[in-house]
Amino acid sequence: RPIVRLEHVSKTFSNGTIALKDMSLSIRAGEFISLLGPSGCGKSTALRMLAGLGEPSSGSIVWPDGSHVAGDKKGGDIGFVFQEPTLMPWATVFKNVWLPLRLKGISQAEARPRIMEALEMVGLDKFADSYPRELSGGMKMRVSIARALVTRPRILLMDEPFAALDEITRQKLNDDLLRLWEQFGWTIVFVTHSVFESVYLSSRIVVMAARPGRVIDEIEVDAPHPRG
Ligand code: ADP
Numbered sequence: 001r002p003i004v005r006l007e008h009v010s011k012t013f014s015n016g017t018i019a020l021k022d023m024s025l026s027i028r029a030g031e032f033i034s035l036l037g038p039s040g041c042g043k044s045t046a047l048r049m050l051a052g053l054g055e056p057s058s059g060s061i062v063w064p065d066g067s068h069v070a071g072d073k074k075g076g077d078i079g080f081v082f083q084e085p086t087l088m089p090w091a092t093v094f095k096n097v098w099l100p101l102r103l104k105g106i107s108q109a110e111a112r113p114r115i116m117e118a119l120e121m122v123g124l125d126k127f128a129d130s131y132p133r134e135l136s137g138g139m140k141m142r143v144s145i146a147r148a149l150v151t152r153p154r155i156l157l158m159d160e161p162f163a164a165l166d167e168i169t170r171q172k173l174n175d176d177l178l179r180l181w182e183q184f185g186w187t188i189v190f191v192t193h194s195v196f197e198s199v200y201l202s203s204r205i206v207v208m209a210a211r212p213g214r215v216i217d218e219i220e221v222d223a224p225h226p227r228g
């Protein structure tokens with residue numbers, strides 16, 4: 001059962017750049033999809049449109065159960081993790097993770113169990129009262145993953161989340177992400193330009209090419225780890 005479908009989605013920016021041409025993709029519950037391709041092939045553009053950040057120039061993005069509309073005030077449907085952790089430096093880890101719930105009007109006290117649950121998932125519950133500057137790059141990325149998870153999104157969108165980290169930290173986070181995905185059965189769309197990362201992580205690889213950005217292949221990965 002698809003959670004969301006891109007149907008013949010194209011995106012041309014106002015400067016004439018064709019970022020994406022005729023992309024169709026059906027995302028099923030529990031899939032770990034990688035969008036794999038070189039810089040400029042439209043991966044981020046596709047991901048941002050899935051998040052409701054920008055509209056297709058043609059084609060459509062369909063949420064079959066009608067749960068999501070762009071700019072949805074509920075905001076519970078989608079978690080987004082950017083390449084940069086984008087944490088508020090003046091706020092504790094706890095308050096950073098609270099933010100998406102706070103925006104929905106949920107008080108700190110009411111949000112506490114969910115914040116602590118999200119921090120526990122990423123192994124940082126002991127750091128709730130720390131500030132971002134006290135954390136390593138990998139830990140900051142974990143906080144931003146917790147912040148994306150705290151609303152219990154039905155789909156987690158990740159835009160080259162570990163690209164800025166050193167290789168050892170990156171591999172560790174990849175392992176943790178895989179473990180969490182297997183445990184909780186999340187639906188993940190993961191943007192990467194690393195063939196290794198896409199094969200290591202995903203259950204399906206969507207291969208893209210640039211100029212214009214488009215899908216050129218789709219590969220179901222038959223990996224040893226169990227599927228969601
Ligand atoms: P739209 O066609 O959606 O109106 P714009 O061309 O107005 O998009 O640009 C929107 C934003 O994207 C601006 O902040 C702009 O600085 C930024 N931007 C412009 N060109 C690029 C590019 N090649 N890559 C990434 N971002 C860009």
Ligand code: ADP
Pocket residue numbers: 013014015017018019020037038039040041042043044045046213
């Ligand atoms: P990727 O994530 O695969 O590197 P992007 O989706 O960021 O690719 O960009 C696809 C193409 O669209 C690139 O040529 C990029 O420069 C262009 N682009 C991205 N955002 C904008 C924008 N806001 N305005 C104009 N061009 C853009």
